[in-house]
Amino acid sequence: MSVLDSKVPKGPLKTKWIDYKNHIDLVNPANKRNIDVIVVGTGLAGGSAAATLAELGYNVKTFCYQDSPRRAHSIAAQGGINAAKNYQGDGDSTYRLFYDTVKGGDYRSREANVYRLAEVSANIIDQCVAQGVPFARDYGGLLDNRSFGGVLVSRTFYAKGQTGQQLLLGAYSAMNRQIARGKITPFNRHEMLDVVKVDGKARGIIARDLVTGEIERHSAHAVVIASGGYGNVYFLSTNAMGSNATAAWKIHKKGAFFANPCYTQIHPTCIPRSGDYQSKLTLMSESLRNDGRIWVPKNMDDVMAIREGKKKPTDLSEDERDYYLERRYPAFGNLVPRDVASRAAKERCDAGYGVNATGEAVYLDFASAIQRYGVEQAKIHNISNASADKLYKLGAAIVKEKYGNLFQMYEKIVDQDPYKTPMMIYPAVHYTMGGVWVDYNLMTTVEGLYCIGEANFSDHGANRLGASALMQGLADGYFVLPYTIGDYLSHEIRTGKIATDTPEFDAAEKEVTDKINFFVNNKGSHSVDYYHKKLGNIMWEKCGMSRNAEGLKEAMAEIKALREDFYKNVSVPGTATELNAELEKAGRVADFLELGELFAKDALEREESCGGHFREESVEIGGEQAGEAKRNDVDFAFVSAWEYKGEPSDAVLHKEELEFNEIELKQRSYK
């Protein structure tokens, strides 16, 4: 029997959150001064949460592994943030954002959470503008919008291709204000290595000062984990090099259930890998699909000629190109959701139509957009009989205005000019939808332990639509957690200061120290990266965009064997009492080596194709959807939440059945 209680409030969907807020217990401002909260991770979710909790009056301690909160990986998000403002009058509403998100997530997210997300989305924009986030404006001085994959309205607010950066700097500035007031104490270049539980409640953490190596004890009345996703389990991903699963994994080992670990988003528009030395992958914003057309050559002869350098993509005429997304999905075309676009690219490349040396690339072409904008600009500026060259210049200027920094980034990496020749793109591991299980209050299965942003599982189901990650991070941090955690903390006003010289802290610190000592004393023969790359290879080959039962079973066995070898033969140079990047990596890879196995186990359990996760045994055989992923709502409309029992293979499955009262579960069709 399941022990999961989602704590979704009763009553109609539209008033759940309002009613909830009206009935929670509040903490008197004088008492807030006596309550401490720890926030681990200072990206969009953690940064906004820390600022807001400090604003409310709690004493906040923040922890991040970077040298400044301003460098959290949220900073790399490019395209934008969704909000149901309906500024464009194109039919947007809270309900429509909610509907698109649930449908886009392939009906594997919790209705009540998603509705709340849509409901608070509009406020996020107001808040960020008030903080001085320089969103794009139109000539009338009002905010501009663009559209993103999987939706038919323009609801995405953006700041060039650097939206994540600007929103993060907004949250960081809000943090700075609280740091200046003394309400936030920041611990930068610190890593959380364990959570401390006292009488079943989260009461603190063990952290390592990454500069001195010192192990520290920090206590609090509640602990919030906002440490991001685990995409680096694949070694190659779009995540920052330091992005890790440690905080989330350590709390899993202390009783927080881990939900849907097999849900990872593969992003369709990344720069293809170029060689074995590759350290990470670079994403090109999905917003490019607004204007870029995706294609591969129709004929295999042309593919070969291009690969051998005998032909250029621009040599191919319109009818020699296969615009496969426009062909297969006429209603959405190049703007189908990420999972559909990714699978379609892989399908074409697997069929042999990939256009680079590795056969893992398709074209993203801006020629027709440049032409279209050129003609429009010529009309606007009353230029008659404009030459082709003039039209190109006018059009390219508009494209530069919209995506200039992305084009520059591409050119720096690939050494080709995307204004003149189509970009090459290929899917890559991006955002993880799975994560720590949380209830409606964003509390994990451990009392007083919360998890927000990408680190939790809650709002995106089996797939995440573009521009929704920033929305969730800020919604959780600014507007949801501050209420729900207050309800919990209202019962803590008599607790008093939490001591750190207790057996619980002793035990947690010892566990952490023992592990560190093991690594620095284990004089093995392989580097940490050697193991990380091997793990990544197993994950990509057997737990990637398509998977089958046999491969997943093999993956579980291979990861377990790799983990055993890691503990015998890993080599970590240097000592524990200094800045030691290899030691940091060793701890993180140790966690990935466990998480990877649970990932495969979860994928094995889910015998359906869902979101971007193509289970080869589950495919539509006939009809209009032939060849598309086949979801199974009768048997799999649930969240899988795993309870830690030692070895990942022994984890126990709990199911949270998903109820859909407002939305009818349907085959997703983008045709």
Place this chain on the structure above:
Amino acid sequence: MNLTLKIWRQSNAQDKGKMVDYKVTEISEHMSFLEMMDVLNEQLINKGDEPVAFDHDCREGICGMCSMFINGEAHGPDRGVTTCQLHMRMFKDGDTITIEPFRAKAFPVIKDLVVDRSSFDRIQHAGGYISVNTSGNTQDANGIPISKHAADEAMDAATCIGCGACVASCKNASAMLFVGAKVSQYALLPQGQVEAVDRVKNMVAQMDLEGFGNCTNTGACEVECPKGISLENIARMNREFLSANVKS
């Protein structure tokens, strides 16, 4: 490519530090500079030596973490890029490359190529924000119309990644491009006006306190800035600072 690297090694803040020579072989021109450093480190680890410590994270030019001084230039010889975006195609087979940490009194070395840039954070604490609470009870976003020109200019200033290349490139180790960018972003927006006077005074005071030098209009910062932050921001900060002092 085969290369000789001359790298600054310093085991901690107290250590004196010295240049050490390393050879790396079979470097592909498609590698990023940091991937070349990964190759070196893998080689050192396999020999049982200590790898070179360097700061890096997003490896796509936006986090501002990477901070190498390569052949006498912050982020190396290419323009408009961070070290993680610098590619080995900028170098030739047989080259000798000198790699040092960003050097400035206000950026003390932590280890090897890693420096402490928390002084930038403290300047931000001194006023790099708009004092609005985070309740969400703010007016509708379109209730604050901002001209496209002002929004774009603010955005240009706001693209600063806080890497510190401006400081490292300046003969005076001045942080005025960084601070100028922050001051400008808020000075250009109506939301930032209310506190403008205090903001610029407090941020400049903190900048001085941290031990950054003054601007003597050499312009090296602008040349080396990976995000193309313009010198106009320094001019704007000076105007804001002057008028703030006149007003109070």
